[in-house]
Amino acid sequence: MNKTYISTRNLQKEINFYQAIVQGIGDDGGLLVPNFDLPKLDLKQLVNLNYVELATEVISTFVPDEGKELIHQACINAYGKGLFPEIVVPVEKAGDVYIAELFHGQTAAFKDMALSLLPHLMTLSLKQLNEDRLVMILAATSGDTGKAALEGFKDVEGTCIKVFYPLDGVSAIQQQQMISQEGKNVKVIGIKGNFDDAQSAVKVAFGDASLKEASDQHHVFLSSANSINVGRLIPQIVYYFHSYFELVRRKEITMSEEINFCVPSGNFGNCLAGWIAKQMGLPVKRFIAASNKNNILTDFFTTGKYDANREFYKTNAPAMDILVSSNLERLVWFMSNKDGNKVREYMDKLKKDGVYEVDADIFARIQEEFSAGYLTEQQVMETIKDCYEKTGYVLDTHTACGYGVLKQYQKETNDQTKTVLLSTASPYKFPESVYQALFNEGLDVYEAIEKLHKKTGVAVAKPLIGIQDRPVLHHDHIDKTEIIHFIKSEIEKI
Ligand SMILES: *Cc1c(COP(=O)(O)O)cnc(C)c1O
DSSP states (O other): OOOEEEEETSOOEEEEEEHHHHHOTTTSSSOOEESSSOOOOHHHTTOOHHHHHHHHHHHHTTTTTHHHHHHHHHHHHHHSSSSSSSSSEEEEEEETTTEOOOOOOOBBBHHHHHHHTTHHHHHHHHHHHHSSEEEEEEEOOOHHHHHHHHHHHHHHHTEEEEEEEETEEEETTHEEETTTTTTTTEEEEEESOOOOEEEEEEEEHHOOHHHHHHHHTEEEEEEESSTTTHHHHHHHHHHHHHHHHHHHHTTSSSSTOEEEEEEESSSHHHHHHHHHHHTTTEEEEEEEEEEEEHHHHHHHHHHHHHOOSSSSOOOOGGGGSSSTTHHHHHHHHHHTTHHHHHHHHHHHHHHSSSSEEEEEHHHHHHHHHEEEOOOHHHHHHHHHHHHHHHHHHOOOOHHHHHHHHHHHHHHHHOOOOOOOEEEOBBBGGHHHHHHHHHHHOOHHHHHHHHHHHHOOOOOOOOOGGGGGGSSSOOOOOGOOOOOOOEEEEEEEEO
């Protein structure tokens, strides 16, 4: 089969997997998507594989046949060499909810699941394309992507990486993790603006003519580590299969039994990866997308209207403080039966008016498979406390959105289907909020880590131990309007 990729907006020619990884985004501003029918996998053949083998099987279906051995090696490098625990994604239980912990990678963030692999996909793709220009990775981050990308690309040959984070939009720990990043090819820049500002500027950078000219002159090209890259999306499909098979192996479910997934969502890459797993044969009934007070996705899934003309809130679950949920574009593309012209119309409208509404038939298909809900900050705090008191499990603020929304959903619908909640952060990533929720005391971040550990017994995430003592290596702060200029000057230094 000829496995090519096209853009959700239909205006770019077909490219192969390696080009899609390297290019990052469609040259019409759309997102790259597989231009082939997603293959159905045979569950029985996969159920007993370890994570590396499972990842190889799942991911290589997106790659030309002869690429399988390369993918296998990349998966070993990412998941098999001690950067993750032996069980890459442990599945715990809190009451009747299964919790798949996606935060055991080298930066204690769920983003590690994909960003541990992306640099390997990038280097193998560069080799396949005989590319000798330097790749400059641009990443906007609401907190966790930045650190995970820095760690993934640090000192990777043929690449350099620039990470832009909103100065007021990330937690103290996230900031410290990033600005203490080591590596010869890394740079971390604080932006006076919010995450959407940073993400929009990075998206604009890819289409900017003056940057293109400078890149050509300096033998550089720009690529992305954001979840718009298919190389982020595809590795995330794996842990849906893995979580399912964990439950089968433990006899919690029978093979082929349908389950639900509840996903704390922002840019929607995580949840979309689950939906793709379903297209590949994973028995899933519904996806429940959970948000915080920035409830644009909840509104979309209940009305079919995506309306970004609303206030932006900074919340205690900052990785989900988002108004432009990029990966939704891919879902709309699939649900419109891959009608790129339609998607382009919607996205033009979103750009022009800040709002679009999908056609009734598209919305009907979406509603068949997705539910959604959100929690206020106060509800997040109550949920953390309630879950701990009832089950002994300590949720972080993001996972708490999922847990609370799942409980609401179960109550409203009486749906008893067994459900896996994806946990996207260690509680130690947001220790002040978690400690405040559990013990009603405001502590400074490092004291909160220590006392949270003492009182709950939950092990501190390894990457966070001693983090306060690491020297600050990155001091750049710029205005959101200066991002393009900044990138240009970085290119010119090469
Ligand atoms: C990135 C992130 C999310 C949102 O994931 P998306 O794939 O963007 O929907 C949720 N929680 C945490 C902690 C994250 O870092």
